[in-house]
Structures are given as C-alpha cells and as structure tokens.
Amino acid sequence: MDLTYTPEEEEFRVRLREWLAKALPELPARPDPLDWPARRAYDLGWQRRLYDAGYGSLHWDASPTQRLIFLEETELAGAPYVGANFVGLLHAGPTIAAEGTDEQRARWLPPILRGEAVWCQGFSEPDAGSDLAALRTRAVRDGDDYVITGQKTWTSHAEIADWCELLVRTDPEAPRHRGISWLAMPMDAPGITVRPLRTLAGPAEFAEVFLDEVRVPVANRVGAEHDGWRVTMVTLSFERGTAFVGEVVACRRTLGGLARTARVNGRWDDPVLRRRLGRLNAEFTALWRLIQWNVGAAGAAGGTPGAGGSVFKLRYSQARQELYDAAAEVLGTAGALDADQEWTAARLSSLSYTIAAGTSQIQRDIIAERLLDLPKGR
Numbered sequence: 001m002d003l004t005y006t007p008e009e010e011e012f013r014v015r016l017r018e019w020l021a022k023a024l025p026e027l028p029a030r031p032d033p034l035d036w037p038a039r040r041a042y043d044l045g046w047q048r049r050l051y052d053a054g055y056g057s058l059h060w061d062a063s064p065t066q067r068l069i070f071l072e073e074t075e076l077a078g079a080p081y082v083g084a085n086f087v088g089l090l091h092a093g094p095t096i097a098a099e100g101t102d103e104q105r106a107r108w109l110p111p112i113l114r115g116e117a118v119w120c121q122g123f124s125e126p127d128a129g130s131d132l133a134a135l136r137t138r139a140v141r142d143g144d145d146y147v148i149t150g151q152k153t154w155t156s157h158a159e160i161a162d163w164c165e166l167l168v169r170t171d172p173e174a175p176r177h178r179g180i181s182w183l184a185m186p187m188d189a190p191g192i193t194v195r196p197l198r199t200l201a202g203p204a205e206f207a208e209v210f211l212d213e214v215r216v217p218v219a220n221r222v223g224a225e226h227d228g229w230r231v232t233m234v235t236l237s238f239e240r241g242t243a244f245v246g247e248v249v250a251c252r253r254t255l256g257g258l259a260r261t262a263r264v265n266g267r268w269d270d271p272v273l274r275r276r277l278g279r280l281n282a283e284f285t286a287l288w289r290l291i292q293w294n295v296g297a298a299g300a301a302g303g304t305p306g307a308g309g310s311v312f313k314l315r316y317s318q319a320r321q322e323l324y325d326a327a328a329e330v331l332g333t334a335g336a337l338d339a340d341q342e343w344t345a346a347r348l349s350s351l352s353y354t355i356a357a358g359t360s361q362i363q364r365d366i367i368a369e370r371l372l373d374l375p376k377g378r
Helices: 007-026 036-052 064-076 083-099 102-113 228-241 245-265 271-300 308-336 342-350 360-371
Strands: 119-122 138-142 145-152 163-169 180-186 192-197 206-217
Touching: 007 064, 036 083, 064 245, 064 271, 083 102, 083 119, 083 163, 083 180, 083 228, 119 206, 138 163, 145 163, 145 180, 163 228, 180 206, 180 228, 245 271, 245 308, 271 308, 308 342, 308 360
Parallel strands: 119 163
Antiparallel strands: 138 145, 145 206, 163 180, 192 206
C-alpha cells in the first residue's frame, strides 16, 4: 500500500495550515479543565469556527487521507481537541452517517457539525463494562415509543450532553448478541437522572445515568430493531480506528518535550533513559504508519475502519502508559506527582487507556477471531 500523500492532499494540508495560523491566535483562553459547562461552550465555539471555514465535517465527510491530515495538522498546531464533541463527532456522527436514514442524517448531523449539540455515550453498565453484550437496560415497545428502564455507567459527557447514543435490550429472550437496539435518546427526557463521576485525573468526565421509564420515540432507533449489536460494531470501529489518531500526534509532541526536559535537568546523561525515549519514538512512529495503513484500508473498504483498529488500540494504549512512566522517570517522583503539573493529570489519565473503548483483552479477542481466524474463546 502506498502511504505517501498526493499533490492534491499536500495542497489541502497547506491550506489548512495557513487557516490554523490565522484562526488559533483569535481563540479565547482555554477554560478550567474542571469546569465542564465552560468547556462545552469553548469546544462548541471551536467546532463552529471549523464549520464556518469548511472543515467542520472532516471527521467523516472527507476522504480518509484528508481526515488524517486534518487530525495531524490540528494537533501539530496545538488546536483544541474535540473535547466535549468527542462522542458526537467521532462515534455517533459517523454511525448515523453510515447507518441512519436520510431523515435521521438531516436531523442529527448538522447540529453536531455546527457545534450546536453535544452527545454522550450510554454503552457501559455496572455489570457489563467492556462485555457490552451483557447489558440489561430494557426498552419495551409501547405504541410509537420505547419505554426504557435501567442504568448506565462511565457515560462520557452525560452532564452536559443534549443526546445520548444508547444501547438497550429490546428482546430479553434473544441470545446475548441479538435483541439489542441502538437509540438516540434526548437527555432532557423525563425520567433521566445524571450523577457525575469524578475520576482519578480530576475532571468529572463520566457519569452514572439512571433511566426510569424514559420514553424514546421508535423513530430514534438507528438500524433495525434487535440489530443494535451490528450497529454498535460500526460505532466501535470508528472509536478504535480513528478516534485516537490525533492523540498519537500529541504523544509524539509530548515525547519531544520530555527529551528537551531531560537535556535541561541532566537526565539525558542516563543511557538507559535515552534508549527508552528512543524506543518510544520508534513506537509512536510505527503507530502512525499503522494508522495510515488502517485509514487506507478503510477507504478501500468504503470508509468504515476494520479490525485493524483493534491492533492499533491494543498497542497505543500500552505505549501511552509507557510514555508517562518515562515522564515520571525524567521528572522524578516530586515532579511527576505535582498536582499543578500537566504531566501529572496526563499520567493519571493514561492509566484508563487499557480499559477505555474496550479493554486490552477485548482487543486481543477481536484480533484473534477476526484477523487470525482463531476459534472463539467464549
């Protein structure tokens, strides 16, 4: 596979780089990371600027390579990450674009792209973390509505969300991977209670969501009734295949900063540490090439990432943790545990990466079954 960019793609990169150079200095100061309402306003404002400049839909309405260039250049320029728009732009939006009806696309996609709506993810449950097929939240058909009762946990951005991509069991008698449906639930519907969960890293990015006879129109179902597991696999393929792309660029930038710090504080004289940083540099370079390969393969397959995203997710989540372990070695115990240091929050956050978006064990299962064609272990 040819991983070089065409002249047209390089021209797109130049235009984007020039626009970022003008737009970023005009942005207001970034809000307090603990203030999610302010972060919502900031992130939606940035999305609106992207939309007005013609870059708002690049997360799914562009060639895979253009999407890759967009993520690379925005991260290199230090532009705001998707933040509160993470689920809408990187999960729900691509899923609705791929699996929704024309009416659903017209209803939900423009507000996401214009920076007018925040989505959250209602997949995990207390007894069904990465094993999504074990979910128990029930949706009972009542005329033109589903009546939903149950509980979700680790619901990303629920506190500030307008909509939730929600998995529910619509046929409790069906085998565990069947009888599930994918719904778009308005977060202001009666019967919804949201309780923020404060994480080890500080911000309350997640929440528990309790659903007490919440009514959601049948028209809000994406895909066929009981076919939600297949739709969910589309959502997760985007999450594992493209949602972490910009973060690899951020990790390479962080690694460069670590090397500069080590030269200043004398840690660079340690040959073992130098080899460790060098190996990480090679690791992230290889991960970037893997992203390019996965994106190219997705383009050839019609746009939806395949199981190669699990290979990336498995190794990236581990490499990210190793990066911040190396940061602790460069900074020393006192520096790495200083609550005011950006490094500290990033290191604590990295601990969740081998669990988030499907545990490493889940990724190994997917690789074994779908890429290596090994028999299912369960």
